[in-house]
Amino acid sequence: MQFNAIQIILVAVWAFIVGIDQFDFLESLYQPIVTGAVIGAILGDLQTGLVVGGTYQLMAIGNMPVGGAQPPNAVIGGVMAAVFAVASGLETEQAVALAFPFAVMGQYFVTLLFTAMSPMMSAADKLAEKGDTKGIVRLNYLAMGILGVLFAIVCVGGLLGGSALGTTLQEFSDKYQWFMDGLGAAGGMMRFVGFATLLRIMLSNDLWGFYFAGFAIAVIMDSIEATAKSTLLLTAFIGIAIAMYDFQTRVAIRQNAGSGNGGGDEDGI
Amino acid sequence: MASNATHYNDLKPAQPLDKKTLNKMVWRSLNLQASFNYERMQAAGWLYCILPGLEKIHGNNKEDLKLSMEHNLEFFNTHPFLVTFVMGIVLSLEQQKTDINTIRSVRVAAMGPLGGIGDAIFWFTLVPITAGITANMAIGGSIAGPILFLLIFNGVQFAIRFFLMSWSYKLGSQAIEIMTANAREFTRAASMLGVFVVGALTSNMGGTTIKLEIANGESPIVIQSILDGILPKMIPLALTLLLFFLMKKKNWKPVYCICLLIVIGIVGGFIGIF
Numbered sequence: 365m366q367f368n369a370i371q372i373i374l375v376a377v378w379a380f381i382v383g384i385d386q387f388d389f390l391e392s393l394y395q396p397i398v399t400g401a402v403i404g405a406i407l408g409d410l411q412t413g414l415v416v417g418g419t420y421q422l423m424a425i426g427n428m429p430v431g432g433a434q435p436p437n438a439v440i441g442g443v444m445a446a447v448f449a450v451a452s453g454l455e456t457e458q459a460v461a462l463a464f465p466f467a468v469m470g471q472y473f474v475t476l477l478f479t480a481m482s483p484m485m486s487a488a489d490k491l492a493e494k495g496d497t498k499g500i501v502r503l504n505y506l507a508m509g510i511l512g513v514l515f516a517i518v519c520v521g522g523l524l525g526g527s528a529l530g531t532t533l534q535e536f537s538d539k540y541q542w543f544m545d546g547l548g549a550a551g552g553m554m555r556f557v558g559f560a561t562l563l564r565i566m567l568s569n570d571l572w573g574f575y576f577a578g579f580a581i582a583v584i585m586d587s588i589e590a591t592a593k594s595t596l597l598l599t600a601f602i603g604i605a606i607a608m609y610d611f612q613t614r615v616a617i618r619q620n621a622g623s624g625n626g627g628g629d630e631d632g633i
Numbered sequence: 634m635a636s637n638a639t640h641y642n643d644l645k646p647a648q649p650l651d652k653k654t655l656n657k658m659v660w661r662s663l664n665l666q667a668s669f670n671y672e673r674m675q676a677a678g679w680l681y682c683i684l685p686g687l688e689k690i691h692g693n694n695k696e697d698l699k700l701s702m703e704h705n706l707e708f709f710n711t712h713p714f715l716v717t718f719v720m721g722i723v724l725s726l727e728q729q730k731t732d733i734n735t736i737r738s739v740r741v742a743a744m745g746p747l748g749g750i751g752d753a754i755f756w757f758t759l760v761p762i763t764a765g766i767t768a769n770m771a772i773g774g775s776i777a778g779p780i781l782f783l784l785i786f787n788g789v790q791f792a793i794r795f796f797l798m799s800w801s802y803k804l805g806s807q808a809i810e811i812m813t814a815n816a817r818e819f820t821r822a823a824s825m826l827g828v829f830v831v832g833a834l835t836s837n838m839g840g841t842t843i844k845l846e847i848a849n850g851e852s853p854i855v856i857q858s859i860l861d862g863i864l865p866k867m868i869p870l871a872l873t874l875l876l877f878f879l880m881k882k883k884n885w886k887p888v889y890c891i892c893l894l895i896v897i898g899i900v901g902g903f904i905g906i907f
Contacts, residue, residue: 387666392786398779418771481670488677492702504667504681546902550895554671557890558708560876571828578832597746603829611822
């Protein structure tokens with residue numbers, strides 16, 4: 365099936381939008397059920413698009429981006445599955461399988477962007493030091509734009525190169541798996557820089573115990589299946605109790621000290 | 634680098650934020666993850682979301698605006714659909730020109746627990762139910778499927794975003810009287826809670842493991858399980874403490890730390906540790 369220029373542009377625009385939508389905007393346009401219908405309509409077969417989108421959605425329900433973990437990119441998966449189903453008349457499962465290498469590629473781009481944006485935070489610090497509010501706004505829009513463009517490129521590539529390109533991508537990604545694994549691991553470790561930055565400011569020497577206490581309680585809860593999903597909420601309950609106790613005790617001590625030393629108002633009665 | 638100032642220069646509370654500014658920030662909150670990255674996650678997006686409020690609050694004092702922007706660029710990660718709850722509280726503290734350490738600690742303490750709640754509401758409940766029903770409509774060839782899905786999902790999403798913003802902004806303003814009467818004690822308690830939560834985050838969000846094995850005939854020695862035997866989540870804890878040490882004692886900038894981690898990651902990937 366040949367695509368005309370308008371169709372290619374529209375698919376690129378939709379890929380740009382949902383590339384961003386997976387993290388921003390409405391965070392729901394990217395879902396296969398919506399994307400399938402839109403791609404189907406663009407390529408002139410709404411019915412097939414609806415069926416592929418619906419089927420893929422049911423497959424993807426168990427694959428939500430929970431707790432920041434990345435699924436094999438459902439966004440590109442949805443776009444490309446619809447493209448292959450409409451263009452080649454494939455069954456949904458086959459179309460999804462053909463879309464897989466593109467979904468992997470999309471995921472690589474997300475990893476690369478999130479890695480590259482980390483050193484950009486120093487530039488953001490400089491903007492904040494200058495009080496440059498417009499700069500901060502631009503930085504955010506720029507990052508969104510880059511993500512959208514990357515996704516548009518992958519999808520247009522898939523549209524023009526078809527499944528042949530998919531095979532090439534698959535070979536490429538298999539070959540450099542170690543690099544992406546390493547980058548993924550580095551990405552997973554970078555949040556510790558964020559934690560350390562917070563601690564650098566918040567942690568006075570007499571609070572070390574609370575850091576380790578929070579860590580210990582979270583380790584316990586993370587390793588129990590029943591509590592693992594609510595670890596942070598449950599630890600916050602405990603933390604709030606400790607903090608409130610400290611607050612109330614110290615307020616009481618100060619008030620008593622005040623009445624004892626200086627002879628507060630009550631003493632004069 | 635974040636400066637070490639603990640107070641705003643102008644301590645006079647600003648005018649309460651009007652409905653229009655609050656609503657504007659609700660709309661901005663959609664793009665919380667615009668500049669998501671592995672180091673500070675949603676930090677720059679968070680600052681982008683609350684900027685309209687900060688500009689109103691610190692409009693008369695450029696130095697305070699800078700201070701506020703700097704500390705609001707520190708590590709931030711919460712559930713994207715529930716972020717307006719944190720925004721409301723933090724903005725009410727900013728408006729009252731609360732001690733910066735207190736704002737930071739409250740922000741950290743509020744962002745953590747929301748993740749699990751948001752996942753439970755949206756990804757485990759709303760999406761499976763809505764998508765389950767509407768996907769079958771779509772498979773049946775009905776265009777109402779995707780439309781209904783979008784309407785329900787976004788209806789819930791926007792209701793929650795707007796409600797949390799106004800509710801938590803009020804909540805923060807009400808709690809402030811108690812706080813300011815005992816400011817020093819409150820700051821200490823908030824810092825305790827903040828540090829406690831960062832400790833919990835180190836375990837809960839730290840997933841770094843190694844897959845190194847030492848060949849030993851039938852049963853290879855798996856290094857990770859030995860480490861887990863000593864202390865689960867040992868690697869996240871050790872890395873956080875190492876980076877803390879490098880930044881606090883050796884004055885490393887975050888960028889150097891990131892470069893170090895990228896090198897560790899790629900070299901580790903090459904020799905098969907990760």
